[in-house]
Amino acid sequence: MAMSNPAWRRAIFAGILGTLVFSVLLHLAPMVGSPRINVPLWDGTLVTLNLRAAMIVGYVLEFGIGVLLARLYQALGPRPKASPIGRGALYGLLLWGVLMLIGLPLFGLLSPLVSHGLMLGPGLFAWHYGVSTTLLFMVSLLMYGISVGYLTDAPLLRQIAR
Numbered sequence: 001m002a003m004s005n006p007a008w009r010r011a012i013f014a015g016i017l018g019t020l021v022f023s024v025l026l027h028l029a030p031m032v033g034s035p036r037i038n039v040p041l042w043d044g045t046l047v048t049l050n051l052r053a054a055m056i057v058g059y060v061l062e063f064g065i066g067v068l069l070a071r072l073y074q075a076l077g078p079r080p081k082a083s084p085i086g087r088g089a090l091y092g093l094l095l096w097g098v099l100m101l102i103g104l105p106l107f108g109l110l111s112p113l114v115s116h117g118l119m120l121g122p123g124l125f126a127w128h129y130g131v132s133t134t135l136l137f138m139v140s141l142l143m144y145g146i147s148v149g150y151l152t153d154a155p156l157l158r159q160i161a162r
Helices: 006-027 039-044 051-075 084-110 124-129 131-153 155-160
Strands: none
Touching (some): 006 131, 084 131
């Protein structure tokens, strides 16, 4: 069972905390001149246009994806001789690149909010929302990666999650 596996326990812990860090940083978007970024609503409206239900579905998706990405980080294989924070930072930057090149443009194509003219699609590198949004996503995913790297690789936490 996944919960009895120490790697899965660390991935769940790291994924949830890393996603909290990611979400809090994106919530601060208006403070840095970006439009409000509501990733749970964006994700949830891919499933339902009932906004209350979309928020619930979106949070489940956001945290579920956060846990799965933390587990993927663990599964990438042997670690080079770098710190958990350095490896996590590289992972966060990789995730940012994938989101900017594939995720956001794909969201723009699939989103009923975008197709019905209720929302501007973010576009490649979120350019439709401005450079501050692109940089905010980078910082948020960088911090997610650092959190996941530290929480899954730190020796003390590896012992606790046995």
